[in-house]
Amino acid sequence: MLSPEQVVGELRATGALWDAGPGLVGLRGPVAELAREIESQLRAISRLETDDEWRTPAGVSFETLERAQYFASFPQWLSTASHLSGDESVLNGIASSATPAAAARNAVGAPDTVLPPAVCYSTYAALAGTTIESPLIMSAEGVCWRHEGDRLAALERGWAFTMREIVCLGSDRDVRGLLDRGALHAESLARELGLEATLDVANDPFFAPTSRGRAALQRIKGLKHELVVRFPDGRPLAIASFNDHERFFGEAFDISLGDGALASSGCVAFGIERWLLAVLVAHGTNPSSWPTLSTLSGVFA
Amino acid sequence: MLSPEQVVGELRATGALWDAGPGLVGLRGPVAELAREIESQLRAISRLETDDEWRTPAGVSFETLERAQYFASFPQWLSTASHLSGDESVLNGIASSATPAAAARNAVGAPDTVLPPAVCYSTYAALAGTTIESPLIMSAEGVCWRHEGDRLAALERGWAFTMREIVCLGSDRDVRGLLDRGALHAESLARELGLEATLDVANDPFFAPTSRGRAALQRIKGLKHELVVRFPDGRPLAIASFNDHERFFGEAFDISLGDGALASSGCVAFGIERWLLAVLVAHGTNPSSWPTLSTLSGVFA
Numbered sequence: 362m363l364s365p366e367q368v369v370g371e372l373r374a375t376g377a378l379w380d381a382g383p384g385l386v387g388l389r390g391p392v393a394e395l396a397r398e399i400e401s402q403l404r405a406i407s408r409l410e411t412d413d414e415w416r417t418p419a420g421v422s423f424e425t426l427e428r429a430q431y432f433a434s435f436p437q438w439l440s441t442a443s444h445l446s447g448d449e450s451v452l453n454g455i456a457s458s459a460t461p462a463a464a465a466r467n468a469v470g471a472p473d474t475v476l477p478p479a480v481c482y483s484t485y486a487a488l489a490g491t492t493i494e495s496p497l498i499m500s501a502e503g504v505c506w507r508h509e510g511d512r513l514a515a516l517e518r519g520w521a522f523t524m525r526e527i528v529c530l531g532s533d534r535d536v537r538g539l540l541d542r543g544a545l546h547a548e549s550l551a552r553e554l555g556l557e558a559t560l561d562v563a564n565d566p567f568f569a570p571t572s573r574g575r576a577a578l579q580r581i582k583g584l585k586h587e588l589v590v591r592f593p594d595g596r597p598l599a600i601a602s603f604n605d606h607e608r609f610f611g612e613a614f615d616i617s618l619g620d621g622a623l624a625s626s627g628c629v630a631f632g633i634e635r636w637l638l639a640v641l642v643a644h645g646t647n648p649s650s651w652p653t654l655s656t657l658s659g660v661f662a
Numbered sequence: 663m664l665s666p667e668q669v670v671g672e673l674r675a676t677g678a679l680w681d682a683g684p685g686l687v688g689l690r691g692p693v694a695e696l697a698r699e700i701e702s703q704l705r706a707i708s709r710l711e712t713d714d715e716w717r718t719p720a721g722v723s724f725e726t727l728e729r730a731q732y733f734a735s736f737p738q739w740l741s742t743a744s745h746l747s748g749d750e751s752v753l754n755g756i757a758s759s760a761t762p763a764a765a766a767r768n769a770v771g772a773p774d775t776v777l778p779p780a781v782c783y784s785t786y787a788a789l790a791g792t793t794i795e796s797p798l799i800m801s802a803e804g805v806c807w808r809h810e811g812d813r814l815a816a817l818e819r820g821w822a823f824t825m826r827e828i829v830c831l832g833s834d835r836d837v838r839g840l841l842d843r844g845a846l847h848a849e850s851l852a853r854e855l856g857l858e859a860t861l862d863v864a865n866d867p868f869f870a871p872t873s874r875g876r877a878a879l880q881r882i883k884g885l886k887h888e889l890v891v892r893f894p895d896g897r898p899l900a901i902a903s904f905n906d907h908e909r910f911f912g913e914a915f916d917i918s919l920g921d922g923a924l925a926s927s928g929c930v931a932f933g934i935e936r937w938l939l940a941v942l943v944a945h946g947t948n949p950s951s952w953p954t955l956s957t958l959s960g961v962f963a
Contacts, residue, residue: 381719388717416689418682419822423763432762436753444741444809452737461733462724474683508745521720
C-alpha cells in the first residue's frame with residue numbers, strides 16, 4: 362500500500378493530477394475515468410432509494426445557512442462567492458492595470474452567496490415552509506466547499522470537492538431506515554472496490570466553544586456514523602457519513618409531515634475524491650491493478 | 663411557444679425550479695431529468711471527438727487568468743471565492759453574533775481563487791510550458807461563473823451555469839476541423855430536439871474600451887460562431903459557440919507542437935441550461951410534449 366502522499370505525488374508527476382491552488386485539483390486520464398465510475402456506482406446506490414434526483418444550486422444563501430445555525434456550528438469552513446461591482450471606472454482601472462489580478466483581488470465586493478458546504482442545505486431551503494409526503498427521499502451530486510486552512514490536501518481534503526448525498530425527510534423511522542440501508546449499500550461498494558472499511562460512531566467538528574456540547578450529545582445519541590478506511594500509517598479517512606438530524610432541520614425550515622408533526626431528516630453523504638483516494642491507496646496508481654470496472658457496473662444495477 | 667419568462671414562471675410555480683439567489687437556480691423532477699439527458703447527449707458528442715475527458719478544478723488561479731489577459735477582456739464577469747481567516751477571535755465573533763450572516767459577510771477575506779468563467783482556462787493552465795502531440799482534443803463539463811449584473815435571468819443567463827467544452831490544441835487545420843465538426847454535431851442535436859437554430863458569426867463581449875478592436879477583428883476574421891435559437895419575441899439565445907483562438911493561448915501559456923511551432927487552439931462550448939430552456943420554450947413544460955428521450959440516446963451512440 363502507498364501513502365496518500367505517494368499516490369498524489371505519482372499522479373502529479375505524470376500530469377494526471379494538477380493543482381489550481383490549495384485544495385483545488387484537476388484530474389485527467391484513467392484516474393478521472395475511475396472517479397466517474399465511482400460516481401456512477403454512487404448514483405446507482407441513490408437510485409435504489411429514489412428517482413428524485415435534483416440539480417442543486419451552485420450557491421446557498423446566507424439566510425439559509427443562518428436558519429440552519431451554520432455560523433455557530435462550522436464558521437471555520439465558510440467559503441463564499443463575490444463579484445466585482447459593475448462600476449465602469451473600477452473595471453477600467455482593472456482592465457488597464459499593469460497588475461490586473463492584484464487590482465481585481467482588491468476590488469472584489471462583499472460576498473453575495475455562500476458556496477455550498479453540503480448538498481442538503483439546498484434541500485431544506487427548497488422545501489422550507491411546506492408539508493411533505495412521508496417519506497421524501499431525494500439525491501443530488503454537487504461541488505461543495507469547505508476551507509480547512511493548513512489541513513487542505515489533494516483528494517483527501519479539498520477546498521472544493523464532489524459530494525453525493527441522499528437525503529430523507531419523514532418520520533424518525535423513515536430516516537433511520539434510510540441511514541441503515543445507506544450504510545449497507547456503502548459497505549457493499551467498499552467491499553467491491555477492495556477497501557477495508559469500518560463503520561464508526563462519529564461527531565461533526567462543531568466550532569468550539571459554542572457548540573462543544575452538540576458534538577458530545579451527537580456521540581452519546583449515536584446520531585452520526587462514518588464509513589472509515591485507514592491509510593498505511595493508521596490515519597483514518599471517512600469516505601461516507603450517515604447523519605441523523607432528528608427534527609433540527611424540520612424545525613429550522615418549518616417542514617411538516619402530513620399528520621402535522623415536524624419532519625425528521627437525515628442524510629447519507631459520499632465524498633467522491635476520498636473514495637478515489639482510498640481505491641488508489643489500496644491498489645496503486647496503475648490502472649491494471651484496479652478492481653475490474655466492467656463488473657462493478659453490475660453491482661447496483 | 664412560450665416566452666422564457668413564462669417557462670420559468672411555470673417551473674417556479676410547481677417547485678420544479680427555485681432560486682437560491684440572483685442567477686442561482688435549482689431544478690428537480692422531469693426538467694432536471696431533461697437537463698441530464700441533454701448532458702448525456704453532449705457527452706456523446708464529445709466522445710465522437712475524444713476519450714480524453716477531464717475533471718477540471720473548481721477554481722482557476724488569478725495568475726492563469728492574468729496570463730490569458732482575462733482582466734482586460736472580461737473583467738465585468740469576474741467571480742471569485744473567498745473564505746474566513748482561521749483567526750479564533752473572528753470566528754468566535756461570528757459564532758456568537760446575533761446577526762452571524764452579516765458578521766460573516768463583513769469578515770470574509772480577499773479572494774484566493776477565481777470561479778471558472780469557462781472550462782478551457784484549466785486546459786491551458788494544465789498544459790502550460792509543455793509540448794503536445796498534435797492534435798490534443800479534450801473535453802470536460804463543469805460549473806462556470808459569470809456575473810452579468812442586472813442581466814441575470816434563470817436558465818438563460820445564470821451567475822453559475824453548466825458548460826460542456828471540447829477543446830483542441832494543434833495546428834490551425836486541426837482546430838478548424840474540430841470547430842467545423844462541432845458545429846455539425848450541434849446542429850444535428852438541435853434538429854433532434856426540434857429546435858430551429860442558425861449558425862451565426864459572433865463576437866465576444868470584450869470589455870470596452872481596451873478591447874474594442876478585438877471584437878471587430880474577431881468578426882472580420884470569422885473567429886467566433888454561435889448556434890442561435892430565437893425566442894417568440896425574436897430575442898436570440900446562443901446555445902453553443904465555436905471559437906478559434908488562433909495562437910493566442912498557445913503563446914500566452916507557452917504550449918508548443920512537436921515541430922516547435924506554437925499551438926493553435928479552439929473550443930466548442932455548450933451551455934446546458936440554455937439548451938434546456940430552448941427545449942422548454944419550443945415544446946412547453948409538460949414532459950408529454952417533449953421529444954422522446956429514449957430515441958435521442960441513440961443519435962450519437
